[in-house]
Amino acid sequence: MAGFTVAIVGRPNVGKSTLFNRLLEQRKAIVEDTPGVTRDRQYGVADWNGRQFNVIDTGGFVQEGTDVFEREIRKQVHIALDEADLILFICDVTTGITGEDEDMARLLRKSTKPVLLVINKVDNSQRSLDAAEFYSLGFDQLFEISSISGSGTGELLDAVTAAIPGDVGLTFPEEDIDPDDEENAAPAANAIPRIAIIGQPNAGKSTLLNALIGQERTIVSNIPGTTRDVIHTHYNLFNREFILIDTAGIRKKKNVHEDIEFYSVIRAIRAMDDTDVCLLVLDAEKGITAQDVSIFSLATRKGKGIVVLVNKWDTVEKETNTARDYEKALKQKLAPFTDVPVLFISALEKQRIFQAMEKAIEVYENRSRRVPTSKLNDVMLPEIERYPPPMTRGNSVKIKFVQQLPTAVPSFAFFANYPEAIKEPYRNFLENKLRSHYPLTGVPVRVFFRKK
Numbered sequence: 001m002a003g004f005t006v007a008i009v010g011r012p013n014v015g016k017s018t019l020f021n022r023l024l025e026q027r028k029a030i031v032e033d034t035p036g037v038t039r040d041r042q043y044g045v046a047d048w049n050g051r052q053f054n055v056i057d058t059g060g061f062v063q064e065g066t067d068v069f070e071r072e073i074r075k076q077v078h079i080a081l082d083e084a085d086l087i088l089f090i091c092d093v094t095t096g097i098t099g100e101d102e103d104m105a106r107l108l109r110k111s112t113k114p115v116l117l118v119i120n121k122v123d124n125s126q127r128s129l130d131a132a133e134f135y136s137l138g139f140d141q142l143f144e145i146s147s148i149s150g151s152g153t154g155e156l157l158d159a160v161t162a163a164i165p166g167d168v169g170l171t172f173p174e175e176d177i178d179p180d181d182e183e184n185a186a187p188a189a190n191a192i193p194r195i196a197i198i199g200q201p202n203a204g205k206s207t208l209l210n211a212l213i214g215q216e217r218t219i220v221s222n223i224p225g226t227t228r229d230v231i232h233t234h235y236n237l238f239n240r241e242f243i244l245i246d247t248a249g250i251r252k253k254k255n256v257h258e259d260i261e262f263y264s265v266i267r268a269i270r271a272m273d274d275t276d277v278c279l280l281v282l283d284a285e286k287g288i289t290a291q292d293v294s295i296f297s298l299a300t301r302k303g304k305g306i307v308v309l310v311n312k313w314d315t316v317e318k319e320t321n322t323a324r325d326y327e328k329a330l331k332q333k334l335a336p337f338t339d340v341p342v343l344f345i346s347a348l349e350k351q352r353i354f355q356a357m358e359k360a361i362e363v364y365e366n367r368s369r370r371v372p373t374s375k376l377n378d379v380m381l382p383e384i385e386r387y388p389p390p391m392t393r394g395n396s397v398k399i400k401f402v403q404q405l406p407t408a409v410p411s412f413a414f415f416a417n418y419p420e421a422i423k424e425p426y427r428n429f430l431e432n433k434l435r436s437h438y439p440l441t442g443v444p445v446r447v448f449f450r451k452k
């Protein structure tokens with residue numbers, strides 16, 4: 001199931017960044033620090049009413065009023081038009097319509113994608129009157145919001161989620177889960193695993209893909225991806241069929257260096273929506289970067305299976321414990337989710353690349369695992385008895401029952417008399433126990449508490 005991506009565009013200072021943070025409720029996922037750009041470009045995942053979607057803030061402008069300004073506006077709009085399913089065009093009520101707003105509006109009106117005109121900084125009713133002026137930009141509807149106070153953002157989010165087709169980006173808030181609802185059901189056992197190769201430019205993604213495909217000439221077909229540059233390859237290995245999703249293509253297309261990383265991260269985020277397992281490829285020499293860590297945590301948040309591949313291992317001078325020490329340092333950066341396979345590979349020399357695929361399939365199987373309720377209770381209730389949750393206001397907290405929910409991401413509901421009293425450390429204890437009893441390596445696990 002592909003995801004849905006929303007791009008925020010607008011000239012500087014209209015409040016794009018403020019809106020972005022509000023949409024993500026401060027859970028800002030990735031901030032790219034590109035030298036020479038006045039401010040960070042941002043990416044993240046937002047949740048609203050049980051729907052999840054990607055948000056990209058295409059900001060990152062040079063000075064207003066310079067000659068490059070017009071070019072920058074075009075670039076921003078083009079990124080949005082290329083990469084987004086819906087565009088939020090932000091204007092500032094306090095300045096009224098400017099020439100730059102008009103330029104952007106002209107480009108955006110040609111878009112075949114939905115564009116929502118958003119008038120920001122409508123902090124009071126006087127400004128609401130002023131906002132009417134923006135109808136002259138030629139959009140049917142306008143949304144008045146105050147990103148600072150949050151007013152109006154609920155209606156805006158309703159409109160955004162209303163534009164998301166069918167079952168795209170459904171999340172599973174605990175109250176809403178109906179075990180009998182087909183929509184929520186886990187993928188069928190015979191579904192073909194979808195595996196994405198993601199990572200920074202030059203990490204070795206293309207080399208890895210070529211090494212895999214070159215060796216086994218059993219490609220069935222090339223399915224055009226949802227996006228031009230994301231290539232889906234049907235692939236057969238060890239009699240297992242799966243779909244490899246490659247995000248590397250983009251590097252060859254865009255020539256402006258500064259945009260490469262921006263595009264590649266957007267691609268990675270979008271490719272993730274469509275996958276079961278992500279192969280996160282790192283360059284061994286560079287080590288794990290802040291952006292890799294952010295991509296990793298996004299994948300975790302999206303509930304994707306993950307295998308970390310430390311590529312170019314051939315270039316690293318090795319002593320007895322090099323790999324072990326490397327892995328340890330790496331996992332410190334991945335914390336708190338460290339139950340992840342790490343493999344040291346060389347795509348160039350075809351070292352351990354098939355092992356990497358086997359690992360990916362193993363993680364896929366871990367992610368699809370369903371534990372029968374009776375067995376789960378037989379195993380987990382004694383653990384809970386040995387180490388019960390702390391008391392709350394003099395009452396003992398009792399967990400009576402546990403059930404795995406029928407969701408794509410392994411999710412476990414623990415039924416208790418005071419579910420709200422169970423805190424993070426105990427949640428972590430339960431997750432660790434689940435991991436110790438069942439192979440869940442590489443898979444983010446969700447633990448819910450419900451009233452019983």
Ligand code: GDP
Nearest residue numbers: 011012013014015016017018120121146147148
């Ligand atoms: P960007 O350049 O478009 O990302 O704009 P920023 O998000 O950095 O915001 C520019 C300025 O506008 C900052 O000083 C914000 O605090 C301010 N701002 C953003 N949203 C609002 C709003 O809803 N009301 C008011 N009064 N100020 C806002």
Ligand code: GDP
Nearest residue numbers: 201202203204205206207248311312346347348
């Ligand atoms: P992508 O941008 O992630 O697709 O990266 P590429 O596959 O294009 O690789 C970038 C560069 O790293 C190329 O020059 C590759 O030859 C080189 N490279 C890729 N994998 C390895 C490896 O395992 N070892 C070494 N030494 N170089 C590699």
